[in-house]
Amino acid sequence: MLPRHRDPSVSVDSLFVSYHGKDALRGVSFTLLPGSMTGIIGPNGAGKSTLMKSLLELIPRDHGEVRILGGSVKEARTRIAYVPQRSEIDMTFPITVIDTVLLGTYPKLGLLKRPRRQHKELAYHCLEKVGMEDFGSRQIGELSGGQEQRVFLARALAQEAELFCLDEPFVGVDAASEETIVAILKELRDQNRTVLVVHHDLSKAEAYFDGLVLLNxxxxxxxxxxxVCRPDILSQAYAAQLTFLEKNGVGV
Structure with missing residues (x-):
């Protein structure tokens, strides 16, 4: 468990991001504290994934300051675990489940160093944590959507990070996998780690997250x-979609 302190683990001040001259995010500011689990929500095209990628310097920012774990993203890189959307991962790449999880140990190995016994034991422990210990020799492309996402979470766990960033981790997964992933993320939060998740299902937002960042x-x-889940607040972002949500009990 990490020591308890209340300095922000993520601090965002007046963030602006654009694509081809068109604004994607305008003046976004917020902070996240250690021991928190936060969802980024908003309608389609609101800039949810853009926000996460810009925080991690995976895409450029036009303006604004971002501090991660007390410093720059570059300084904190080995203390950050990132799980991208499944659609951004090449599932045809010929790699086994256990080797995928072992990749999570590489940031702390150092240049040209190979995983040692303790790193392989950590990888298997992380597979056990997500209920995938019997799939270590499988090719990653042979797995179902929920199984894939569990493996990517195991890879993130193997990094032993302080900040966990997941982009739409529940899309295309079965109910059992979603339940497992949520339970593990809450356990990370309880260990004083910071969890940030791009999420689309409003019907579960309040149950899953301590805090929310609502974008449009x-x-x-x-x-x-x-x-944030008050109807008068949500309606500022979702407008007509909110009425449909309330009548049908579905996610947006």
Whole structure:
């Protein structure tokens, strides 16, 4: 468990991001504390994945300051675990499940160093954690959507990071895998790690997250989930979609 402290693990100040001259994010500011699990929500095209990628310097920012774990992203790189959307991962690459998880140990190995026994034991432990210990020799492309996402989470766990960033981890997964992933993320939070998740299903947002960052091109509201999930707040981002959600009990 990490030591308890209340300095922000993520601090974002007046973030602007654009694509081909068109604004994607405008003036977004918020902070995340250690021991928190936060969802990034908003309608399609609101800039949710853009926000996460810009925080991690996977895409450029136009303006704004981002501090991660007290320093720059470059300084914190080995303390950050990132799970991208499954659609961005080449599932045809010929790699086994256990070797995929072992990749999570590489940031701390150093240049040209190979995993040792303790790293392989850690990888198997992480597979056990996500209930995938019997799949170590399988090719990653042979797995179902839920199984794939469990393996990617195991890879993130193998990094032993302080900040975990997951982009749409529940898309295309079965209910059992979603339940497993949520339980592990909450356990990480309880270990004083910081968890940030791009999420699309409003019907589960308050149950899953302590806090929410609500976007629609700009920040609508960031705060405790129960406050952000108020209909008068959500309607500022979702407008007509919210009425459909309330009537049908489905995610947006």
């Amino acid at each position: 091109g700009e920040l609508v509201k960031a705060g405790p989930a129960r406050e």
